[in-house]
Amino acid sequence: MQIRQVTADERTDTMFPLQTYAFMPSPWGDADRETYARRMRYYETAVSLVAEEDGRAVACAAAFPMRQNVRGVVHDMAGVASVATHPSARRRGFIRELLTRLLRQMRDEGCTVSALYPFRPSFYGRHGYVGLPRVRTATFAPAGLAHLVGAELPGEVERLPMREGFDDFNALTLRLLGERHGFSVYDEVRTAEFRDNQRWVAVARVDGEVVAAVTYRIDRFGGDLVADDLLTTGPLGRALLLQFFARHVDQVARVIVTIGTDEVPELWGTDFPVLTQGRVEQPRRSGPMARLLSVEALGGTATPVNEAVTVEVVDDVLVAGCYQLTGEGGRLTVEPGKNEPRATLTCAGISALAYGVLDPVEVVTRGLGRVEASAVGPLSALFPKRMPYLFADF
Template sequence: MEIRGYREEDRGALGRLGALAFGGSPVEWEEYYDPAKNPRLDPSWVSVVEEDGEARSSATVLPLEVFVDGAAVPLGGVAAVKTHPAYRRRGYAGALIRHLLGRMRRQGMHLAALWPFSHAFYRAYGWELVSESIRYRLDPRQLATGPEQRRIRAHRESDLPQLARLLERRAARHPLGVRRTGGAWDRALKDRELAVYEGEGGAEGYLLYEVSDRDSRRTPPRILRAVELVAGSPDARRGLLSFLASQDPEVFEIVHKTSRGEPLHPHLGSAHLRMEVEPEFMLRLVSVEGALGHLRRSPSAPLVLRVADDGLPENAGEYTVGPEGIFRGSGSPHQVSLDVRQLAQLYAGYLPAGRLAELGLIRPGSGRALRLLEELFPPGDPWIFPADHF
């Protein structure tokens, strides 16, 4: 088995692999490896397992930026991990993941994320779930209408810079929210529509949505999927929700996914409706020291994190975090022992330190150490907008 870089002649084989693994057509998957059609792709980050002259497995890292404490930092979006069905369970995928983690670490990419086919598989390599969503299925009549809807209009090309600023402000409030660049906006808008709320100073909010074809086997026969709702003011939110409420309930069911920290409940007349909590992405701290260095906060006194990492032994050890900065080694009597997987959950703000301690998943040496850990890692609302999934 050889793990090598991508070659242009691999495109056909990887297109067939993608269709076998994930569905779609081989032609669509060949376009995935064309940077002109997939602007987030850097071919140098595509890795291929070759054996007996065949490309049998592949994985890609998308070099993205995400927000940590409001600042954009690099993150490797691991995507398109696939193996030919005839060659599964031969260790190809695991070898690729280890290879990519090592390469990201060497190149100073301290964070990585992915949407897993199996949480248990990736957990074995040091990844952990750090985000959830709430999926709503609504009759339009369950949403309130209001006069703000009069300010809704179709989008114009000139709106995009303002919409991008609205999204960036919103994404920066979510730990690990993806920073969307111009090329990624083109991808997000493909085959979708935009409704814009026009405020006194221009666009104040927008709804990115798509509609399904009619399916006579279901009632109602079509789905309006609200992919992304971004509001810069309460009026904008009311107007965009009123737009959804105005759809014909005999024709459309509304489907909308939110982060767990921004539920639709405050905007509904009744919360007795269909909701599903779904797992979102997993996070890997590729370099613990580097990831901690992205933080723009510290506890009020030095705290030692005693980190275990069975996937990347280079991460294992003690880290002192305090008002004076971060260094490897023990520089405080206040200590917490934890695995890199739980450190990822704390880092994202997914689970509070006190809850992890109650569950026995972290081991603070004292009550003071736990309080310092809570200062360092306050709860947050980790979220990547669906149009930025990878």
């Protein structure tokens, strides 16, 4: 078996059959192949690897160059996707080898974190990834937000086809990349494809400044308004978008909107019936997962306390080692560990702390490491729990 990096154009002959068999209804027709080939101009910057046997691609994996905010620091991120093996080549370790090589290459090219959507989280747990929260949806009748219909809010919402609203929408995502923990975006090459999404975008502005936006579609008169991520910079932006939804009261029966774990829809109104749900099941609806590709890259992360802990990271070819983590003057520094480690963590364990999804006790109970009792307090204080919101779907 040989691993080879292929260009975007080569993906149609090598990766398309593997991916389409794995993820799409099949057998496929010529039209599916042509659609895939046309889309490849948006994959020019992706790193695509195939494993070949006798000159034929039998497994593939790719990474998009992306960026992600982890506790206020924007990292270059490898967004892993297109992972598939031909059924007759499965369980021979091809994906293990492809992923190992892909992550090393992305790290060498400057990526310090990686994320993906797993078909089965335990599979990627072995590659150092830890689970992040899955998005939820809030489902409600617009009548529940009647109090907002006539409210005088200092701003306005404009409804545009995606093609026209794209620049404002994209600029808002770049702003949120700098402001919101976990938020991630594609590079410009990949993002360009979304300009043609068949969606409306509602853009909320205050004094001309974009403060919130949401993309959506309406399935039919009297049916559902199905909205994607509710992107807001604060409460006023959210109120403007909710007011916009409320004004669909005689047009749609329900609004279904995607939200993060920090949204509490039952507090959006009084006497407001709402169903908030987050379904997780394999293989199609897992939460995303993420991992560090460098522990040193945590240097500069905001941390609220002055504490120092030496940790050892084990069982990982990219980040294994001994590190001293010191919080001082509001920032974390990472240096080679000089003292005896007070915690032994897997890559998933240190990633869980960095991303804020587990505290040190949970890291232990989940089997992602050992932490001495004296280190539980300092590690919890250095890495307070804080739920990330990934946004990008890939």
